[in-house]
Amino acid sequence: MKRIRLETKDICKYYAGELIIKNINITLRENELVSLLGVSGIGKSTLFNVIAGVTKPDKGQVLLDGHDITGQAGKISYMQQKDLLQAHLKVLDNVALPLFIRGMNKHKARLEALKYFEDFGIAGTQDKYPSQLSGGMRQRAALLRTYLFSKDIALFDEPFSALDAITKRAMHRWYLALMERINMAALFITHDIDEAILLSDRIYIMTGPPGEITAEITIDQPRPRAGEFLVSESFLNYKRKITELLAL
Numbered sequence: 001m002k003r004i005r006l007e008t009k010d011i012c013k014y015y016a017g018e019l020i021i022k023n024i025n026i027t028l029r030e031n032e033l034v035s036l037l038g039v040s041g042i043g044k045s046t047l048f049n050v051i052a053g054v055t056k057p058d059k060g061q062v063l064l065d066g067h068d069i070t071g072q073a074g075k076i077s078y079m080q081q082k083d084l085l086q087a088h089l090k091v092l093d094n095v096a097l098p099l100f101i102r103g104m105n106k107h108k109a110r111l112e113a114l115k116y117f118e119d120f121g122i123a124g125t126q127d128k129y130p131s132q133l134s135g136g137m138r139q140r141a142a143l144l145r146t147y148l149f150s151k152d153i154a155l156f157d158e159p160f161s162a163l164d165a166i167t168k169r170a171m172h173r174w175y176l177a178l179m180e181r182i183n184m185a186a187l188f189i190t191h192d193i194d195e196a197i198l199l200s201d202r203i204y205i206m207t208g209p210p211g212e213i214t215a216e217i218t219i220d221q222p223r224p225r226a227g228e229f230l231v232s233e234s235f236l237n238y239k240r241k242i243t244e245l246l247a248l
Contacts, residue, residue, distance in 0.1 A: 002029040004066075005153050005185050006051070006076070011060035013046055020046050021211040024060070026204055028153070028187050033179060033223070035188045035196040035203045039246065043211025044189045048155050051187070052078040064153075077154035079146040082162070085130040091141050092126035098149040113148060119181065120144040121174060136167045140174075153185045160195065169227070172198055176224030193246075197238045198225055205245045215245045 006028040013021050021043040028034050036044050049055045051062050053073035062070045069075045085094045092110055093100075095117075099109035117123045122140050130138055139159055146154050160168045160175075176199065179186070190196050196203050197219060205215040221234060229235050 002031065004028070005030050005064065006187065007063040008047075008051060009061045009063065011047065011050055011057045011062070013043075013050060013055070014058050015046075019210040021050075022208070024211070024213055026187075026213060028185050030152070030185055031183045032201050033186045033188060033199055035190055035200040036206055037190055037193065037196045037203050037242065037246075038206030038208075038211065040191055042206050042208050044191075044206060045157055047206075047211070048078065048157055048187075048189060052076055052155055054078075077146045077150040078157070079142055079154060079159055080157045085138060085142060085145075087130055089129075090126065091122065091128050091130065091133065094130065095141055095145045095148065097145060113144070116144055116147070120147075120178065134167075135163050136171055139163070139171060143175075143178075147182065147184065151182070151184065155187050155189075157189045158191070159188075161190075161192070168195075173224070173227075175199070180224060193239055193242050194230065197235060197242070198230065199223075203242070205242065207246065217242065217245075 004027050008024050008026050011021060011024040012019065024047055036047070038044055050057045053069065053071055053075060056071040061068055064075055092113060096109040096113040099112055100106065114126060117126060120140050120143065122137055122144065125133060125137060125141070133141065143159070160171050163171060172195065188199065200219050203217045203219065204213050205217065206212065207214045217238070219238065221229065
């Protein structure tokens with residue numbers, strides 16, 4: 001079995017005296033894509049903020065490769081819902097920001113970032129500004145920036161939610177193919193059942209309030225999954241089960 005890279009143990013978080021997430025225990029193994037699926041407002045982003053070290057839990061631990069990183073920011077890549085590209089910077093400098101922050105000189109950082117532009121489907125955009133890119137291209141640039149921050153593990157908070165349905169499906173196909181090449185382990189927030197089934201090796205179901213992990217589902221289908229999987233009996237069975245677990 002693949003080794004565990006990321007683990008949470010009994011994470012609890014209160015806001016204004018109200019328990020938001022309760023006793024959250026999840027794992028992420030190497031090269032795995034795991035989704036956290038639940039309705040909006042259930043505490044998924046709160047959990048991600050705890051895992052990323054943006055906020056400290058009131059109880060529990062976050063472990064990275066067995067080491068306690070609770071409350072320590074900068075240990076895990078975190079791509080939020082908005083791409084957060086800097087409007088005044090060209091795409092290449094936006095992507096290379098993690099390398100600049102680490103102290104790499106700008107010329108070397110740009111060359112290092114540029115090596116990945118073709119793999120991430122943004123070749124030829126390096127001298128453009130974010131406003132000149134489509135929504136899908138902006139997300140690809142943001143994903144590359146996340147990858148350069150930490151090449152083996154990352155958190156993604158609904159990165160495709162702002163895209164239209166056609167662009168989102170295209171991004172899903174591209175993303176699955178990319179993950180096969182770069183071997184990044186990813187924990188992925190979504191409230192889109194179809195997206196979770198299409199992308200994930202496993203899905204954690206979060207219900208509440210307070211937000212709790214109430215089920216774990218393994219998607220026993222090889223990745224990447226082609227479009228025909230979305231209309232298969234297997235896909236519909238997974239969707240039916242998840243819908244029941246979410247009480248939708």
